[in-house]
Amino acid sequence: MKNKYYILLAILAFSQAVQARYIEGINWADEVVSHTDKIQSWADGYCGGPGAHFMDPNTPATTWWVLGPSDADGNGDMYAHDFALGDRDYVAGWRTGSLLHANQEIIVQFHAGIKDIEGADLVIRLFCGPIAKASVWASTDGNDFTQIGTIEGHLNQIPGIGGELYDAYFDFDGLFTADVHFIRVFREVTEPQSGMFFDSFSTAYIDLPGDCNEVGLFGWSLAGDINKDCYVNLKDFAMLANQWQKCNDPNDPDFDASLFDDPNSIPSTCHGVWQAGMGLAADINQDCKVDILDLATMIENYLCCNNPEDLNCIVNW
Known part of the structure; x- marks a missing residue:
């Protein structure tokens, strides 16, 4: 597992010349650098309803599901399944309770690093089942990851209701001396109703321009x-x-x-x-x-x- 993180070092060096994805001061994830083989899209990318598809790391059409701004909530009601109202199923994660789907993870990269400011630094938008749980990790270089928190579903609460989007905030809290470039989410529970789908990764703060x-x-x-x-x-x-x-x-x-x-x-x-x-x-x-x-x-x-x-x-x- 650790060996693949060394590969990310080269990716990071290359990507510094690439324009980061900012929209009105918010920095959004730019690249999916790694994911396990059972990561699924919730639907086929068109309005109309769910239908699982496994992600293909070699096909760009299935590697940008969690990149850029939140896009599973077209009408702004924080519900991802309003297909008739224009919501798109651009989310990716895991949903089956089979042990064959244990130990799933996804790693995204920010070309422009996330600063450790006072208060929240990172926000992940997602929906999940009532007993879902995932650990969240961050890294400055793609090599050494430090856990920054967890996401857990709750019965009849949000998060914990399928399709009801939730913003999970994370504070780096002085853990890093350099900007964070990689965020890893790892599945901790593999049982029925432990599915978890991610819509976007972004900074929790806004950058204002000086020039x-x-x-x-x-x-x-x-x-x-x-x-x-x-x-x-x-x-x-x-x-x-x-x-x-x-x-x-x-x-x-x-x-x-x-x-x-x-x-x-x-x-x-x-x-x-x-x-x-x-x-x-x-x-x-x-x-x-x-x-x-x-x-x-x-x-x-x-x-x-x-x-x-x-x-x-x-x-x-």
Whole structure:
């Protein structure tokens, strides 16, 4: 078990050059670096109901289920199974009580580290059964992991009711001298009603920008600021024009596979494209098409700016 953590060291070194996934100051998990063979998705990725599928580490379409922002609760009621209301089944974890499914785990990576601040540092969104239990571990380097807490279900409570989402908060509490990059969740109970499914991993705090570089890094860029220079202007319009009418939605008749570097690593849905970090820069509304809707959004913010070092700009945080 420990040997695979040494491999993560190389992954960490490589990933430092990769843009982290921030949205309005919240840092979200960027990569699933390891998971055991019985980790399942709750459903097939489309609205319509459950149907277990085991995760395939070689297929990007099934490795981004717990990456990026919470996405199993489309209408904001903290319930993951409102399929008719647009909730997606983008969660992953374990549910069977068979001993064959014991010792399951998942490890996610944050390219930009999680700081140890005063109060909560990490939040994991999940739902689980009434007797579910998992230990949560953190590491700065992918080698040595330290337990930071547990998650337990409770009868007729949350967490403990299937589909009822819950935010579990964790405080590093001075355990680390460097930023944390890896979070590991390990299954501690393997019995009926001990299933546990994860929706997202993120920081429990918000980062605010001090300069334009941090505006883009921390995910505060204005819609339409494609080149992330804190101004929506002709430069952004030129970038949108360059990608005009391009489509990278795998389920669209106009899908263009040439937009992907590796044709064997294309997610199965538009949502998956964005979760895997493969979206088009000019696809402002993230529907995998660069069209009039993106242009309309750009026009709404045209000539606006949010450079914190420019006194003529209006900040949006």
